[in-house]
Amino acid sequence: MEFRQITTIAGKEFWDRIRNRWVLAVALVFTVFALVIAYFGGAQQGTVGFRSIEFTIASLVSLVIYLVPLIALILGFDAIVGERERGSLDLLLSLPITRFELLLGKFFGLAGALTFSTISGFGLVAVVLSAQLDLAGLFHYFGFMLSSVLLGMVFLSLAVMLSVFAGDRAHASGLAIALWFFFVLVFDLLLLGALVVTGGSYGGEIFPYLLLLNPADVFRILNIFSLDDVRSLYGLSTVFPKALAAPWLLGLVMCAWIATPLAIAAWRFRK
Amino acid sequence: MHVRNVHKHYGAVHAVDGVDLAVSRGELFGLIGHNGAGKSTLFKMMLGLLPMSSGEILIDGESATGSTFRSVRQRIGYLPENVVLYDNLTGLETLQFFSRLKGASSLDCLPALERVGLTDAARRRVREYSKGMRQRLGFAQALLGSPRILFLDEPTTGLDPEAIREFYTILRGLKAEGVTIVLTSHILAEIQERVDRLAIMANGRIQALGTVQALREQMDLPLWFDIRIAAQHFDTVRNLLGDLPISAIEAHDEHVSVRCGRDAKMAVIEALAGLNGKMLDLHVREPSLEDVFFGFSD
Secondary structure (H helix, E strand, O other): OOHHHHHHHHHHHHHHHHHOOHHHHHHHHHHHHHHHHHHHOOHHHOOOOOOOHHHHHHHHHHHHHHHHHHHHHHHHOOOOHHHHHHOHHHHHHOOOOOHHHHHHHHHHHHHHHHHHHHHHHHHHHHHHHHHHOOHHHHHHHHHHHHHHHHHHHHHHHHHHHHHHHOOOHHHHHHHHHHHHHHHHHHHHHHHHHHHHHOOOOOOOOOHHHHHOOOHHHHHHHHHHOOOHHHHHHHOHHHHOOHHHHOHHHHHHHHHHHHHHHHHHHHHHHOO | OEEEEEEEEEOOEEEEEEEEEEOOOOOEEEEEEOOOOOHHHHHHHHOOOOOOOEEEEEEOOEOOOHHHHHHHHHOEEEEOOOOOOOOOOEHHHHHHHHHHHHOOOHHHHHHHHHHOOOHHHOOOEHHHOOHHHHHHHHHHHHOOOOOOEEEEEOOOOOOOHHHHHHHHHHHHHHHHOOOEEEEEOOOHHHHOOOOOEEEEEEOOEEEEEEOHHHHHHHHOOOEEEEEEOOHHHHHHHHHHHOOOOEEEEEEEOOEEEEEEOHHHHHHHHHHHHHHOOOOOEEEEEOOOHHHHHHHHHO
C-alpha cells in the first residue's frame, strides 16, 4: 500500500471542501446551534441563559444525533458513484493507485473535512463558554466533541459504502436518506414497539445489546451515561447495565462501526 | 503491446471473443467498431481496469495488473471518452493532482498545458473551460510522466477542425518520439489518413486488421473515376472503355463517372490516355474507410 497515493486523494478531497466553503458552512451551523442551545435551551422552562454544561451537552446530543449523520451522509454518498458517473473513476483507476488506496483516500479526506468542521464549530463554543466551565465540565465537553467526530465518521463510512454499491447518484442519495431515517428515527421506535408489544417480558436482557446495533444510540449512551445529573433524567440507568456503558467500550463499538462499512465497501469495490 | 487470445464473458454473452493483436513501438493504431462491438471492453482490459476471462495482455512485456501494475501504469497515458474533470480546480491544479498520483514530476504540468495550447488558461477554473478546452486538458493529463503508450478513447470529441488538426500534429510528434498510440474514433474520415494500422471490431472479434489500403484491397471494393470533359466527348469515353470490365458509367453536365473493380484500375487509366488532351480534370475516388468499415462489420 502506498501512503502517498492515499494522502494525494485525501488532500484533494479535504481542500475541495475547504475551498468551496463547505467546512466553514458546517462549522458555522454547529456553532450557531450550540450557542442557541446553550443560552436558550431552558427557555421552555422559563429560564434564559447558560445553565450547566450537563444540560447543554444533553441538548446538544439530541441535535447532533439528527444533524451529524445527515451531514456525513450528504458529504459521502457520491464519493465513488460520483466519480463513476462523471467518467473520472476509470481515469483514476488507470493510474498507479489501487482501488483500496482510492477508497481510503476518499474516506480520510472527507473525514478530515467533517472532523475539522465539528472541532472548530463546537470548539468555538467551548471557547465562548470556557469562563463558565470547570475542568470537569471542559472534560465532558471534550468527550462530547470527540464522540461527535466518531459519530460523523460512522455515517461517513456508511455513506462511502453506499457510494460503492449504488448504481448512480440518485440511487445513492435515496439510500442515504433511507439510512438516516432508519438509524435516527425508525430504529428506536421499532425497539420500543417490540418492548411494548411483548409487555417487556421478552428481550429485556438483550435490549442493551440491541442498542449497540445503532451508532446513534451508542453516541447517546456514551454522552448521557457519563453525566450523572442527566442519566436519571433519561431513565437510562434502569435499562442499560453500567458495565456495558464504559466509555472505552462504547468508543470501541463506534470504531467497529467505522471499520465495518469501510471493509464491506473495500470488498465490494475490489471487483 | 501484445494481446493474446483475450476473452471476456458476461454469463453467456461474449463481449470479447478471442482477440489477438500486436501493436509496435511508435505505431498509431486505430480501433473502430459499432457501439457494443467490444472495443470499450477490450480497451478497459488493455488498461487493466477490467479483468479478462482468459488470455494475456502485455505492455512492454509486463502486465498492467498484478505485481507489475504500478510500473506499467506509470508508462501509460489514458484519455477516457467524455471524461468530466474537476470543475473547482484550475487546469494547472488538475494536472498537479494527476501528476502526483502518476508519480510524475510537477514540473511536467506547465509544458503539458503548453503542448495542448492551454498555457493562458492554466490558472482558470475548469468550470470556465469550453468543451474543447476540457478535452485538451484531458489530453494534457494523458501526456504527464512521458508515457510510452497512450490510450485515447474518442479523443477529438468536442474539438473544432483546427484543434483536431493540432491534435494529430501532436500525435505525429509523439509517434516520432517512439510513443505507441492506440485510439478509438467514430469519425472514420478523420482517422483514415492518419492511423498506421487499424482493427475493425464486431461481435467481440477483430473482423479485419491492417493498413487502410490493405483493408480496401482485401474488401475488393470498387473505385470511381470522375472525369470532367465536354459533353460532346461522352461517346468517345464510352467507346474507349467499351471492352473493359466496367460496372457502371454515368454521364451528366460536364462529368462522366466510371465505376470499376480494383483489377481494372490501370487498364482504365491507360484507356483514358486515348482522350488526347480532351479531358479537363480527373479524380480517382478510392473507397472510404466508411465503405470498408461497413463491408467488414455488416
